Amino acid sequence: AKWREPKLDGRITEDLTINELEQYWNPLLFIDNILSETKETQWLMAQRNETGEVYLLERRRIKGVFLETLELNDFPLDVQDLTITVTSERPESEVDIIPDQNEMSAINVQTFVDQQEWKLHEHVEITKRIMKQEYSSSMKSHACLSVTCRAARRPGxxxxxxxxxxxxxxxxxxxxxxxxxxxxxxxxxxxxxxxxxxxxxxxxxxxxxxxxxxxxxxxxxxxxxxxxxxxxxxxxxxxxxxDPEHIATKYSKPANLFDLYGLQQHKSFLPPDTAVKSTNNTQNETDNFFKEHASLDNGFADNLLAFFLGSEQMEEADQSAESKTSTDNGNLSTSVGDQQNTTVPRLSNECSLDNKMACEEWKRVxxxxxxxxxxxxxxxxxxxxxxxxxxxxxxSRRRREMRQKDKDYRDFLRRHQQWQQQSLRQRDMHAILRSSLHT
CATH class of the missing domain: 1.20.58.390 (Neurotransmitter-gated ion-channel transmembrane domain)
Incomplete structure (x- = not known):
C-alpha cells in the first residue's frame, strides 16, 4: 500500500528510520478473509516521486490460510476464485482504498506449487466495494479492495x-x-x-x-x-x-402332455420354433425317453403319438394302438420308434397346428x-x-472466458509496458532539454 504524507516533504527520505515512519499516520490495513497466519514480513519506507512529493510505502509478505467459498457446480470442470480482501480499521470517511495505476498487480505463475491439479490463470481482477463490520460497535462502513485470481481444475x-x-x-x-x-x-x-x-x-x-x-x-x-x-x-x-416357455405351456397342447406324464426332467425345452427345427436334439431326447419308459402302457404311447403327430393325427394313433394290442412290449418300442422316425422330420420343417400359436408368440418376443x-x-x-x-x-464456458481474459490481460500488460517506456523516454527528453537550457 502507498499513501501521501505531506509532513515529510522536503526531508531526506534515506535518513528516515522505520521507527520514525511509524509515528506518522497509517491506514491500518489488514486482510479480512485470512483464517490463520503462519508467517508475515512487513516493512515500511518513504518514497519521493519526480515532483518532490513524499509517499509512505508499506509492503507485506504473508503466508497463511485464506477463506474462500468453493463453487463446485461445474466440477470437475470448475474454476475457483482465489480472493484476498484488503480493508482498513478506519472508516470510509477517513480512508479510501484505490488500485495503483502505476504499479500493476501480477501473479508469478511459475511459483505455483499445485500445478498438477490446478492451472493458475495469469489475469488479476481488482474490485472496489464497501463493507460493514457487523461485529463492530460503531457499525461504520469501511473501504474494501478485493484482489482476485483464478485457478482452473485439471479434469484429466x-x-x-x-x-x-x-x-x-x-x-x-x-x-x-x-x-x-x-x-x-x-x-x-x-x-x-x-x-x-x-x-x-x-x-x-x-x-x-x-x-x-x-x-x-x-x-x-x-x-x-x-x-x-x-x-x-x-x-x-x-x-x-x-416368457416364451410360459407362452409355450399356455398355448401348446403337447407341452401339457409332457407335464401330464412327468417329463419335466427330459424337456430342456427350447422355444417352440427352435424345438421344432432342432431335429437331431428332438430325435436323441425321444430315443432316450423310449428306452427309459418302454414298459409303460398303451395309453402313454397314445399320448406320446399325439405329441408328435398333433391333434389331427390322434385318431390314426388310436387305430394303430388297437391293431398292436396282441404284440409284446418289445414290438411296442419298435413300432413307436418307426412312427417317431417318420414324424419328427416332418415337424422339423414347420410348426404343427397345435404349436403354431406358441411359435408366433416366441417370434413376437x-x-x-x-x-x-x-x-x-x-x-x-x-x-x-x-x-x-x-x-x-x-x-466449459467459464474456462473459455478465463482463457480469453488471460489473453486480454497479456495484451493490456504489453500496452502498459509500452506506455511506461514511452513515458520514460519523454521524461528523459524533457530532462535533457532542461539541462541544455540551463547551460
Whole structure:
C-alpha cells in the first residue's frame, strides 16, 4: 500500500528510520478473509516521486490460510476464485482504498506449487466495494479492495478414473441382452450386480468431495448411468411376462402332455420354433425317453403319438394302438420308434397346428427384444451426446472466458509496458532539454 504524507516533504527520505515512519499516520490495513497466519514480513519506507512529493510505502509478505467459498457446480470442470480482501480499521470517511495505476498487480505463475491439479490463470481482477463490520460497535462502513485470481481444475484425472469407468459399467448393461429372454433371473442378477457396482463406486468418489447440497456435473453423469441401469433392469423384469416357455405351456397342447406324464426332467425345452427345427436334439431326447419308459402302457404311447403327430393325427394313433394290442412290449418300442422316425422330420420343417400359436408368440418376443435393445442403444447414445454438448457449452464456458481474459490481460500488460517506456523516454527528453537550457 502507498499513501501521501505531506509532513515529510522536503526531508531526506534515506535518513528516515522505520521507527520514525511509524509515528506518522497509517491506514491500518489488514486482510479480512485470512483464517490463520503462519508467517508475515512487513516493512515500511518513504518514497519521493519526480515532483518532490513524499509517499509512505508499506509492503507485506504473508503466508497463511485464506477463506474462500468453493463453487463446485461445474466440477470437475470448475474454476475457483482465489480472493484476498484488503480493508482498513478506519472508516470510509477517513480512508479510501484505490488500485495503483502505476504499479500493476501480477501473479508469478511459475511459483505455483499445485500445478498438477490446478492451472493458475495469469489475469488479476481488482474490485472496489464497501463493507460493514457487523461485529463492530460503531457499525461504520469501511473501504474494501478485493484482489482476485483464478485457478482452473485439471479434469484429466476424473475423465479417466470416473467418467470412463462409469461409461464402461453402464455399457456392460447391454451385454445382459445376450442372455435368452426365458432366463430373466440371470439377466436381473447381472443387472443388479452392475447397479451395486455403480452405487459402491459412487460412494467411493464422493468421499473425496465436500458434502454439498447441490449436484455437480460428475454427480449428474453418475446418476444418469444409474438411471440407465435401472431402466434396463425394469425391462428384464417386464420381459418375464412375455416368457416364451410360459407362452409355450399356455398355448401348446403337447407341452401339457409332457407335464401330464412327468417329463419335466427330459424337456430342456427350447422355444417352440427352435424345438421344432432342432431335429437331431428332438430325435436323441425321444430315443432316450423310449428306452427309459418302454414298459409303460398303451395309453402313454397314445399320448406320446399325439405329441408328435398333433391333434389331427390322434385318431390314426388310436387305430394303430388297437391293431398292436396282441404284440409284446418289445414290438411296442419298435413300432413307436418307426412312427417317431417318420414324424419328427416332418415337424422339423414347420410348426404343427397345435404349436403354431406358441411359435408366433416366441417370434413376437424376439422382435420386441430387438426393438427394445435398439431403442435403449439409441437413447444411450443420445443421452451421452447431449451430456457432452452440455459440458462443452455450459460447464466449459467459464474456462473459455478465463482463457480469453488471460489473453486480454497479456495484451493490456504489453500496452502498459509500452506506455511506461514511452513515458520514460519523454521524461528523459524533457530532462535533457532542461539541462541544455540551463547551460
Amino acid at each position: 484425472y476424473f475423465y479417466w478414473n470416473v467418467f470412463l469407468i462409469m461409461f464402461m459399467i453402464s455399457s456392460l448393461s447391454f451385454a445382459t441382452f445376450a442372455v435368452s429372454p426365458d432366463k430373466a433371473e440371470l439377466r436381473l442378477r447381472l443387472s443388479f450386480t452392475l447397479i451395486l457396482t455403480s452405487v459402491t463406486f459412487k460412494y467411493v468418489i464422493t468421499q473425496s468431495l465436500p458434502k454439498i447440497s447441490y449436484l455437480t456435473y460428475m454427480d449428474k453423469y453418475v446418476l444418469m448411468s444409474l438411471a440407465i441401469l435401472c431402466i434396463i433392469s425394469v425391462w428384464h423384469a417386464i420381459v418375464t411376462l412375455l 424376439q422382435i420386441v427384444e430387438q426393438h427394445v435393445f435398439t431403442s435403449f442403444v439409441i437413447i444411450y447414445v443420445i443421452a451421452h451426446a447431449v451430456f457432452i454438448f452440455w459440458l462443452y457449452f455450459d460447464a
